[in-house]
Amino acid sequence: MTLLSVRREVGELRKRVKWMALIVLIGMALIVVRLIHLQIIDYELWATEARHNIEKHVRLPATRGLLLDSHGNPVAKNRPAFNVYVTPQLLDNEDIEHVARLMSLDATQKVDLYDRIRAVPERRRSQLVEMFTDINRDQLAALETHGRDLPGVRVISVPVRTYPYKALAGHTIGFVNEVSAEDLQRHPERGYRAGDTIGRSGIEAAWEGYLRGHDGELTLVVDVRGDEQTGPHRQLREQRREPIPGRNLKLSLDMDMMRAAERAFRGHPSGAAVVVDVRTGRVRALFSKPGYDLNEMSAGLTHERYAEIEGNPFRPLIDKTVYESYFPGSTFKPISALAALEDNILTTATRFECPGYYELGKRRFRCSHVHGEVDMRSSIIQSCNVYFYRLAEVVGLDRLAKFSRDFGLGAVTGLGINTEASGFVPTREWYTKRHGDQYRLGFTLNAAIGQGNTRLTLMQLAMTYAAIANGGTLYVPQLVEAVLGPDGTVIEELPPRVRRRASIKQEHLAYVIDALYGVINDPNGTAYDARIEGGVAVAGKTGTAQVSWRKPTEGDDPKRAWYFRRSHAWFAGFAPADHPELAIVVLIEHGGQGGKYAAPVATKILQEALGEEIPVKPEGGGKTIATRGSR
Amino acid sequence: MPLQRPLRDQFDWGLFVAVTAIALVGVVNLYSATSAAPNALREIYIQQIYWLVLGAGVAVLVASIDYRYYERYAWGGYVAGVVLLMLVFLLGREVRGAQRWIPVGGFSLQPSELMKVFFIVAMAKHLHDDPRTEGRTLKDLIIPALILALPMSLILAQPDLGTALILAAIFGSIMFLTPLKLRSFLTLVVSFVVSAPLTWKYLLKDYQRARMVSFLDPKSDILGDGWHAHQAKVAIGSGGWTGKGFLQGTQNQHRFLPDQHSDFPFSVWAEEHGLVGSIALVLLYTTLILWGLKIAADAKDRFGAVVAVGVSSLLFWQAVINLGMVCGMLPVVGITLPLFSHGGSSVLTVMIGIGLLMNISMRRFHF
Numbered sequence: 001m002t003l004l005s006v007r008r009e010v011g012e013l014r015k016r017v018k019w020m021a022l023i024v025l026i027g028m029a030l031i032v033v034r035l036i037h038l039q040i041i042d043y044e045l046w047a048t049e050a051r052h053n054i055e056k057h058v059r060l061p062a063t064r065g066l067l068l069d070s071h072g073n074p075v076a077k078n079r080p081a082f083n084v085y086v087t088p089q090l091l092d093n094e095d096i097e098h099v100a101r102l103m104s105l106d107a108t109q110k111v112d113l114y115d116r117i118r119a120v121p122e123r124r125r126s127q128l129v130e131m132f133t134d135i136n137r138d139q140l141a142a143l144e145t146h147g148r149d150l151p152g153v154r155v156i157s158v159p160v161r162t163y164p165y166k167a168l169a170g171h172t173i174g175f176v177n178e179v180s181a182e183d184l185q186r187h188p189e190r191g192y193r194a195g196d197t198i199g200r201s202g203i204e205a206a207w208e209g210y211l212r213g214h215d216g217e218l219t220l221v222v223d224v225r226g227d228e229q230t231g232p233h234r235q236l237r238e239q240r241r242e243p244i245p246g247r248n249l250k251l252s253l254d255m256d257m258m259r260a261a262e263r264a265f266r267g268h269p270s271g272a273a274v275v276v277d278v279r280t281g282r283v284r285a286l287f288s289k290p291g292y293d294l295n296e297m298s299a300g301l302t303h304e305r306y307a308e309i310e311g312n313p314f315r316p317l318i319d320k321t322v323y324e325s326y327f328p329g330s331t332f333k334p335i336s337a338l339a340a341l342e343d344n345i346l347t348t349a350t351r352f353e354c355p356g357y358y359e360l361g362k363r364r365f366r367c368s369h370v371h372g373e374v375d376m377r378s379s380i381i382q383s384c385n386v387y388f389y390r391l392a393e394v395v396g397l398d399r400l401a402k403f404s405r406d407f408g409l410g411a412v413t414g415l416g417i418n419t420e421a422s423g424f425v426p427t428r429e430w431y432t433k434r435h436g437d438q439y440r441l442g443f444t445l446n447a448a449i450g451q452g453n454t455r456l457t458l459m460q461l462a463m464t465y466a467a468i469a470n471g472g473t474l475y476v477p478q479l480v481e482a483v484l485g486p487d488g489t490v491i492e493e494l495p496p497r498v499r500r501r502a503s504i505k506q507e508h509l510a511y512v513i514d515a516l517y518g519v520i521n522d523p524n525g526t527a528y529d530a531r532i533e534g535g536v537a538v539a540g541k542t543g544t545a546q547v548s549w550r551k552p553t554e555g556d557d558p559k560r561a562w563y564f565r566r567s568h569a570w571f572a573g574f575a576p577a578d579h580p581e582l583a584i585v586v587l588i589e590h591g592g593q594g595g596k597y598a599a600p601v602a603t604k605i606l607q608e609a610l611g612e613e614i615p616v617k618p619e620g621g622g623k624t625i626a627t628r629g630s631r
Numbered sequence: 632m633p634l635q636r637p638l639r640d641q642f643d644w645g646l647f648v649a650v651t652a653i654a655l656v657g658v659v660n661l662y663s664a665t666s667a668a669p670n671a672l673r674e675i676y677i678q679q680i681y682w683l684v685l686g687a688g689v690a691v692l693v694a695s696i697d698y699r700y701y702e703r704y705a706w707g708g709y710v711a712g713v714v715l716l717m718l719v720f721l722l723g724r725e726v727r728g729a730q731r732w733i734p735v736g737g738f739s740l741q742p743s744e745l746m747k748v749f750f751i752v753a754m755a756k757h758l759h760d761d762p763r764t765e766g767r768t769l770k771d772l773i774i775p776a777l778i779l780a781l782p783m784s785l786i787l788a789q790p791d792l793g794t795a796l797i798l799a800a801i802f803g804s805i806m807f808l809t810p811l812k813l814r815s816f817l818t819l820v821v822s823f824v825v826s827a828p829l830t831w832k833y834l835l836k837d838y839q840r841a842r843m844v845s846f847l848d849p850k851s852d853i854l855g856d857g858w859h860a861h862q863a864k865v866a867i868g869s870g871g872w873t874g875k876g877f878l879q880g881t882q883n884q885h886r887f888l889p890d891q892h893s894d895f896p897f898s899v900w901a902e903e904h905g906l907v908g909s910i911a912l913v914l915l916y917t918t919l920i921l922w923g924l925k926i927a928a929d930a931k932d933r934f935g936a937v938v939a940v941g942v943s944s945l946l947f948w949q950a951v952i953n954l955g956m957v958c959g960m961l962p963v964v965g966i967t968l969p970l971f972s973h974g975g976s977s978v979l980t981v982m983i984g985i986g987l988l989m990n991i992s993m994r995r996f997h998f
Contacts, residue, residue, distance in 0.1 A: 013936055016808050017928045020940065021921055027951040028917045032910055034958045038868040039906040046868025053865065054885045223667075223885040 056222040059193070062213030063159055063486075065246030067173060067203060069255040070284070070481070074164060075173055076204065076294075081160040082140050084132040088117050088125040090152030099153055102142040103135065128154060161197065163294035168258050170291040171319035172417065172479065174202020175298045200297075203479060206417040207249060210483060216243030247491065248484040252282035260608035261287040264601040271588040271598075272320035273605065274458045278466040278580045280496040281475020283415070284609070286459075290316040313560065314589070322415055325423040325455035326587060329545030329594065330383045331572040332404075332450030334468060334512050337376055337388075339403035340395050341508040348511055351375045354386035358445070365389055365445055380515035381525045383542060383595075385449050392448035393441065400447055401427045406502045407464040407474060409456055414476045414499065423460055426453040451546060462585040463499075465540075465572050468509060468516075469580035472502040516540055517577045520599070527571065530599035535607045540573015540584070542594035566590040571598035575606045582609060643992040646926070649919040650970070650985050654683050656912065657896070657971040663877060664891040664899040667884045675892055675973050682975045686982030693986030697994060701987075702934050705756035709778070712749035715742035716785040723789075731789050741976035743786045743794040748983050750798060751941030753778055754805050759934040766812040769819075775806060792839055793964035797948055804944030805937055842963050862887045863898040864959045867909070874905030892973040894965055897957045916950045916969075926992045935991040942984035945969075 038046065067076035086099075096117060100110045113131065120129050135143070135155075143155050161176045176199050179192045192198065199205035199212075219239040261273050265287070275285035292309055301309070309316050318324055340346040354371035357364050367385040371378075379387030392400070404410055410425030426447060431439045446452030459477060467474040476497040483492040516539035519525040526542040545568045569591030574583040584602050591597040661676040701708070715733065719742055723730035732739035757775060779802045786795045831840070866882035875881065880902035882888055891899050901909045923943030930936035946969050953968040955961035967974055969981045 009933075012810070013808060013933075014928045017924050017936075017940065020804065020807065020944075021924050024917065024920050024924070024947050027947065028913055030960070031913055031951065031954045031958065034955075034960055035867070035901070035906055035909050035913075038864060038958060039870050039901070039909070040872065042868055043871045046865050047871065049865045050869035050881055053862075053887055054881050221885075224887045 054221050054223070056220045058218040058220060060216035060218055060241075060243045061159065061196075062215050062243040063245040064161060064176070064197065064213065065211040066248040067211075068248060068250050068484075069253050070251065071254065071256065072250070073255055075169065075251065075253070075255060076161060076163055078159040079162050080157045081134040082155050082157055083130055084135060084143065085128040085154045085156055086117065086131050087128055087152045087154075088120045091117065091150075095150055095152060098146075098150060099143075102146055103132070103139045104142075134160065161298050163298070165255055165258070166293045166295060167291035168255065168262060169253055169286060170202075170294050170297075171288050171321070172202050172253065172286040173294060174204035174206075174417070175200055175294040176204050177298055177300060202417050203249065203251070207480065210247040210249065213246030214244040216241045245486045248486065248488070249480050250482040250484055251479055252277070252280075252284060252481050253286065253479065254284045254609070257285045257605065257609050258287060260605050261285050261601075262289075264604040264608075265289050265588075268588045268591060268597070268601070270314040270320075271586070271591065271601075272458050273584065273586045273601070274321050274462040275582050275584045275605065275609065276462050276466050276475075276477060278469040278574055278583045280478070281463065281466065281498075282478045282481065282496065284582065285605070286319075286321045286479075288318070288320040290314050292316050313564075319418050320587065320589070321458045322413075322418055322420040323457075325421040325457050326568060327452075327545040327547075328450035328454060328456045328461060328572075329543030329568070329570050330385075330450055331461060331541045331543035331570045331585075331594075332454060332456075333380055333383070333388055333448070334516065334541055335404055335407060335409070335464070336391055336395065336400060336448045337380060337512055337515075338468075338504060338508055339399055340376075340391050341511070342403070342504055343395070343399060345394050345399075346376065346391060348376055352379075352387050352390045354379075354384050356386075358386045358389040360389070360442060360445065363442060365442070377511070377515040377518065378524070380512070380541065381518040381522050383519075383526045388448040389445045392444045395444075395448070397426065397428045397431070397444040397447055400444070401425045404454075406500070407467055408499060409460050409464055410454075411460075413457075413459050413463050414497075415459055415479065417479065420459070421455075421457050423456040424453060450543060458585045458587055461572050462583050465574055465585065466580075466583035467502055468512065469539075469574040469583055471506060471509060472504045474499045474502060513539055513577070516573060520573070520603070526595035527599035527603075528595075530571075530595065530603045532603050532607050535603070536575045536610045537577040538573055538575040538603050538606055539577040539580075540571055540599070540602065542599050543570030543572070544568075544592070544594045545570060547590070563590050566592055569596070569598035570594040571602040573602060575610055582606060641993040641996065643922075643926070643989055645922050646919070646985065646989055646992060649915060649922060653912075653915050653919065653970045656900075656915070658683070659877075660896055660900045660903075660971065661892055661973055663880070663903060664883060664888075664896050666878055667886055668892075672892065678975075679973050679978070682978040683970075683982075686978045689979060690982045690986030690989065693983055694989040694993065696990075698935060698938065698987065698990045699932075701752060702756055702759065705752045708749040709753035712742065712746040713782055713785065715740075716746060716782055718742070719785075719789060731791055738975055741974070743782075743789070743791055744974075744976035744980040745983075746782045746786070747794075747798060747801065747945055748942075748980055748987075750778070750782055751801060751805070751938055751945065751984075752987075754802065754941060755934045755937035758805070758809065758937050759932070766810040767815065768812050769815045772806070772811075772815070775802070787834070790836055790839075791965065792835070793952075793966040796964065797945065797952070797966060800948040800952075801941055801944050804948070805941050808937060808940055839964075859889050859895070860956075860959050860963055862889070863895050863957050866898040866902040867958060870902045870905040870909070872905050873907050874901070874903045877903055879903060894953070894963075894967060894972065895957055896971050896973070897954055897968055900971075901957075912971075913954070916946070920947045920950070923988050926988050926995070929995045930991050931995050935994070938987055939991050942988050945984060946981070 063078055066074050069075050096114060100113060105113060116131065140155065143153065147153055147155065163170075163173065163175070176197045179194065179196045179198045183198060184192055184194065199208040204211065257275060261275070265271060265273070269290070271289050273285060273287040274283070276283050290312065296305075341348070351373050353373050354367055356367050356370035358367070359365075365385065368383065371382055371384040371386065374382065374384050374387050376387070378384070404425040410423050412420045412422045426443065428439060431443050443452055447454055463474060463477055476499045478494065478496060480494055482490050482494060485491050517537070519541055520527045520531045520538050522528065527540065531538070547565065547568060567590070569588040570586070571594055572585045574580040584606060586598045586602040586605070588598050588601065658676050658679055661679050665672045665675050718733055719730055722733050724732055724734060724739070731743060732741050754775065757778060779798065783795050783798050786798065862882060866880065866888055869875070869882065878884070880899055882902055883891055883899045888895055888898055897912070900912060920943050923939055923946060927936045927939035927943060930939055949966055949969050952961060952964070952966050956963050956966065967977045970978065
């Protein structure tokens with residue numbers, strides 16, 4: 001090897017080593033560029049992901065607001081229920097046996113427990129899985145005492161909605177249950193999550209936004225397995241956002257009055273009653289029988305139980321105070337009378353002869369009795385149809401319809417809960433459309449006595465009678481009086497809302513009220529037998545509404561068929577007659593005569609509601625009324 | 632010889648400082664990387680210190696004997712290394728589906744690591760004995776190729792794709808030192824292109840293919856094979872400019888980083904010390920590698936130059952592939968970061984290499 005060749009070789013080697021150094025620099029520069037990309041340019045992205053990695057969000061559910069009746073008694077509240085959660089990964093068979101022993105499970109329940117723990121998919125085995133809900137006191141005590149050596153088992157308290165009055169006012173209060181997949185899909189903006197509770201009916205549904213509150217959140221720091229960390233990471237402390245409990249609602253409902261209604265309805269399988277304060281339109285009682293236990297509904301019904309409730313011929317699922325509309329029968333007569341007076345068609349002095357029927361063309365319209373010569377007052381007291389047939393002839397259908405609407409009939413009242421039927425008040429135009437040019441005067445005659453095609457809800461009728469009692473002010477029925485904070489402070493008062501003022505002369509009202517007083521207190525009155533001697537002075541009108549002909553369907557119990565053909569018994573009125581406070585409407589489905597069946601229920605309820613507040617029995621109701629009327 | 636300076640005056644301080652700095656930072660980082668781990672793993676940084684001290688001793692030993700002495704026994708070492716690789720199949724214990732370790736006393740020896748050094752020395756010996764300066768033909772590559780093929784096939788059979796690739800990369804780097812005829816070069820490129828798909832189909836194991844796929848499409852299986860790579864990226868990226876602070880890396884402390892002490896310690900470092908710390912570490916490695924290349928350029932003979940290039944390329948390829956893999960630029964292959972990753976065999980191998988570099992550096996003025 002010559003020196004020259006060595007030199008050349010060394011030169012070549014150095015050149016190549018320099019190339020290598022360049023490759024090294026390029027390689028390392030690529031790494032640096034990548035680091036800048038990761039750590040500076042995309043920093044936010046990775047930092048967020050790193051934070052999400054170690055954060056676990058635990059929801060702190062908000063307590064649902066309470067519903068309180070007018071006395072402040074809770075009608076919907078929350079009680080703690082205890083649910084058992086397990087972490088399957090941390091349980092061996094011995095532990096499961098232990099749990100089964102502590103919870104006193106029988107053999108099949110134990111097998112079921114094993115199956116369910118085994119069925120948990122691999123990715124969820126390190127998480128808490130719900131195993132038992134609402135365990136009883138003994139199970140809770142056993143788990144709390146001996147559960148310490150079972151790290152894979154946790155008892156968690158969750159609020160459960162309870163309804164101390166069970167079925168009473170059930171349709172009105174409503175119930176809650178778990179949100180469905182459909183709810184989650186349809187209203188993603190409301191922020192519900194699986195397992196949340198949602199109001200399903202009644203006030204619970206209508207006031208959901210107030211009752212629900214806002215969930216809080218606990219942010220825990222966890223490791224890769226989801227285990228809580230208590231490490232010394234200064235920037236990562238567990239954070240807690242407290243839940244905001246839902247608002248409490250003070251209702252106008254008076255559960256004592258509801259109880260009174262419940263007692264008064266004993267013996268009647270199906271019916272409804274509405275009581276409102278005539279001075280404010282606040283609803284004091286909304287009773288629909290039969291009902292359903294809200295606790296049972298909230299917990300969820302089995303298919304069999306649901307079929308049983310739905311198959312009940314008395315229709316427990318229907319809210320008969322607002323959802324169903326009925327022929328009002330003779331309870332409509334005061335409206336007809338007021339229409340006639342107000343438009344000066346008849347006077348209080350007008351008299352008609354009642355031979356027990358009225359012939360119009362070939363048709364004979366019947367009356368209950370032969371009443372002889374009657375004026376407006378006595379025709380109301382005795383519920384003479386003939387008088388009102390004659391009245392209808394001169395007043396006409398459209399005037400009746402206009403007046404009905406003026407008093408809020410045939411339209412929804414605006415109660416704001418559940419689905420409210422609008423009812424129906426027919427007009428001449430409607431009949432013409434329906435029957436071509438075959439409009440007949442008979443339609444008007446029927447309308448004047450609340451039959452034919454007039455359909456009303458109890459709620460509507462109650463507001464109308466309240467308007468008659470208070471001098472013509474038609475209120476929007478109101479169920480919620482105030483929105484309260486968790487400590488009971490009033491956050492929002494909800495004042496009574498007037499829907500309209502009926503244009504009616506006070507003297508006409510006084511005249512009709514005097515007649516209504518006579519219905520109960522005049523010995524000829526249709527509800528005379530229902531009066532409570534020495535009790536609250538009640539004014540009102542009975543009604544016996546024929547039911548629409550019902551097609552007998554197969555499977556109908558022939559023994560029951562007679563029942564479903566019987567008329568509905570009505571009573572609508574108010575008390576005390578001289579200074580009215582409460583208006584009431586009672587309907588007993590297929591109860592028969594209103595005076596005989598519905599009126600006593602109404603007087604009983606009113607007596608219980610107002611009895612103690614009226615110290616002296618009014619002397620001769622007629623005089624009292626006269627005083628009032630002369631005002 | 633009056634011209635010769637005493638050896639101790641020729642001590643290569645630059646090399647020493649670079650190596651010491653990386654090793655110290657590595658130990659500190661290992662302490663943090665395992666601080667949240669179960670007890671047994673938490674002692675790992677102490678083990679690493681033992682290995683580094685032992686490695687330093689070996690390095691001193693290696694450096695103090697004139698490297699020309701090693702030239703004489705190059706083939707012996709190579710054969711010993713190959714025999715150890717074969718012993719793996721007889722005595723080896725299987726970890727995660729691969730046989731890579733031989734139990735020796737209380738610990739496990741990874742012969743594939745040591746083989747890297749024996750291989751470098753053997754290659755240097757071959758090139759030293761075949762000192763041609765004109766371009767080589769394919770025929771001239773047969774013997775070097777065989778030197779590579781024997782250990783590489785044994786390592787691939789373990790299987791240990793990462794180490795095999797490193798061996799190939801070192802081979803390529805060493806061969807880069809000698810000129811190659813253009814025709815031969817083109818032939819090599821063409822045959823690689825042809826063989827790559829066949830390798831993919833027949834030679835790679837399922838898990839190796841899965842790693843490649845998850846690298847090419849990281850979102851395809853974020854909870855499976857892509858998970859390691861993804862969480863490492865999260866750790867690095869969330870480090871930002873200056874990092875979360877020592878022992879404050881959430882990804883590490885909350886155990887989102889698997890293999891944080893063996894293959895992924897850099898992700899811990901980058902998370903805790905940010906871009907500033909990461910670049911500092913990259914600069915340390917760059918300095919060390921360039922220093923090694925400078926030693927190669929200054930080496931007084933071909934053997935020394937080739938050994939220095941071999942050791943430098945070992946450091947470079949391991950560093951760049953490991954960093955690239957941790958940063959998500961390359962698929963996950965089991966390649967350690969020299970002096971930073973935990974592992975006795977790896978530390979010993981690197982320290983022997985450093986000893987060789989020191990040896991060549993100190994004797995560059997001897998003739």
